[in-house]
Amino acid sequence: xxxxxxxxxxxxxxxxxxxxxxxxxxxxxxxxxxxxxxxxxxxxxxxxxxxxxxxxxxxxxxxxxxxxxxxxxxxxxxxxxxxxxxxxxxxxxxxxxxxxxxxxxxxxxxxxxxxxxxxxxxxxxxxxxxxxxxxxxxxxxxxxxxxxxxxxxxxxxxxxxxxxxxxxxxxxxxxxxxxxxxxxxxxxxxxxxxxxxxxxxxxxxxxxxxxxxxxxxxxxxxxxxxxxxxxxxxxxxxxxxxxxxxxxxxxxxxxxxxxxxxxxxxxxxxxxxxxxxxxxxxxxxxxxxxxxxxxxxxxxxxxxxxxxxxxxxxxxxxxxxxxxxxxxxxxxxxxxxx
Ligand SMILES: Nc1ncnc2c1ncn2[C@@H]1O[C@H](COP(=O)(O)OP(=O)(O)OP(=O)(O)O)[C@@H](O)[C@H]1O
Ligand code: SF4
Ligand SMILES: [Mg+2]
Numbered sequence: 001x002x003x004x005x006x007x008x009x010x011x012x013x014x015x016x017x018x019x020x021x022x023x024x025x026x027x028x029x030x031x032x033x034x035x036x037x038x039x040x041x042x043x044x045x046x047x048x049x050x051x052x053x054x055x056x057x058x059x060x061x062x063x064x065x066x067x068x069x070x071x072x073x074x075x076x077x078x079x080x081x082x083x084x085x086x087x088x089x090x091x092x093x094x095x096x097x098x099x100x101x102x103x104x105x106x107x108x109x110x111x112x113x114x115x116x117x118x119x120x121x122x123x124x125x126x127x128x129x130x131x132x133x134x135x136x137x138x139x140x141x142x143x144x145x146x147x148x149x150x151x152x153x154x155x156x157x158x159x160x161x162x163x164x165x166x167x168x169x170x171x172x173x174x175x176x177x178x179x180x181x182x183x184x185x186x187x188x189x190x191x192x193x194x195x196x197x198x199x200x201x202x203x204x205x206x207x208x209x210x211x212x213x214x215x216x217x218x219x220x221x222x223x224x225x226x227x228x229x230x231x232x233x234x235x236x237x238x239x240x241x242x243x244x245x246x247x248x249x250x251x252x253x254x255x256x257x258x259x260x261x262x263x264x265x266x267x268x269x270x271x272x273x274x275x276x277x278x279x280x281x282x283x284x285x286x287x288x289x290x291x292x293x294x295x296x297x298x299x300x301x302x303x304x305x306x307x308x309x310x311x312x313x314x315x316x317x318x319x320x321x322x323x324x325x326x327x328x329x330x331x332x333x334x335x336x337x338x
Pocket of ligand 1: 022023024029030031049050051052053054055056057058215281
C-alpha cells in the first residue's frame with residue numbers, strides 16, 4: 001500500500017501513488033515514482049530537487065500532459081486521470097502552469113493584451129468588453145500599467161516584465177491552482193525576490209493554491225508553507241518549511257540545505273553541494289534511491305525501499321531507514337567532499 005502521511009486538511013488536490021514512465025530507446029525511465037501528496041486550498045507547496053528528479057514531469061502529470069502511468073489525481077471531486085478530454089478541458093482554466101523561460105513561452109508576434117486574454121478567448125469566458133476589462137485589471141495586478149504595456153510585444157519588454165505577463169495570463173481564467181515550474185530561475189537574482197513577492201501578493205488577493213518548483217531550497221524558503229523534496233522520481237521528505245529548514249530528517253535534504261547555507265554566506269554555489277551524480281532513472285539502485293550518495297547508508301538501505309512515514313510532530317514525513325537527528329545535522333557530513 002502506498003503510504004502517504006502527507007495529507008492536508010481540506011485538500012484541493014490529492015495525488016495517490018502517481019507514477020510516470022517514459023519509454024526511451026535506452027529503456028524505461030520512471031520519471032515519477034509512487035508520489036502521494038495533498039495540496040490544501042490556498043496553500044503554497046514547493047517541490048525541490050536536483051535536475052532530472054521529476055519535478056516538471058510531476059507538474060505536467062497533474063495537468064494530464066501526459067496522463068500518468070499509474071495513480072490517481074483528485075482535483076476537488078474529480079479524478080483527473082479518468083476524466084474525458086472534454087471534461088478535462090472544462091477544468092483546465094482552473095489549473096495553470098507558468099514556465100521557466102518567460103520570453104520563449106510568449107508568442108513573439110502577439111501584443112501583451114492578446115497574450116493575456118488568450119485563455120479567456122480559448123475558453124470563451126466573458127464578453128469582449130469584459131475580457132478587455134479583466135486584462136487591464138490583471139495587468140495592473142501584476143504591476144504593469146496597461147496604458148504603457150498592453151500594446152507591446154514580448155521583444156519590447158525585459159525578462160522580468162515578460163514573466164509578469166506570463167503570470168497574468170496564467171491567473172486570468174479564475175485559476176485555483178497555479179503551478180510555477182522554475183518560474184524565476186532564468187531571471188536575474190535581483191529580480192527573483194520581486195517576482196516571488198508578486199506571486200505572494202497575487203496569492204493573497206486571488207486565493208489560489210501554489211505549487212512552486214525549484215532546484216534548491218534557498219529559493220523556496222519564503223514562499224512555501226510546506227516543502228516536498230524529490231529524489232529520482234520519489235518524494236523523500238515532506239513537511240512544514242520551517243521544520244525542514246531547522247531540522248532536516250532526510251540526508252538528501254541536509255545536503256540541499258548545504259547549498260542554502262552557502263548562499264546565505266554569499267558564496268557562489270549551485271545545488272550540487274551533495275557530492276556525486278544522481279543515478280540513472282533507467283537503472284535505479286536497489287532499495288533506497290539515495291544510497292549511492294548517502295554517508296549514512298547501511299545494509300538494509302540496499303535491500304528495502306524506505307517508504308514515507310511520519311516523523312515527529314507537525315505532519316512531517318520522511319523516506320529514510322535512519323532519519324537524521326539533531327546531532328547528525330550539526331556535523332558537516334557532506335562538507336569534506338564538496
Ligand atoms: N519526454 C521525455 N522522454 C523521456 N524521458 C524524459 C522525458 N521528459 C523527462 N524525461 C526524463 O525524466 C526524468 C525527469 O525529468 P524532469 O524534466 O521531470 O526533471 P526535473 O526535475 O524537472 O529536471 P530539471 O530541474 O532539469 O527541470 C529525467 O530523467 C528526464 O531525462
Ligand atoms: S535509507 Fe539509508 S541510504 Fe537512504 S537516505 Fe536513509 S540512510 Fe541514506
Ligand atoms: Mg524541470
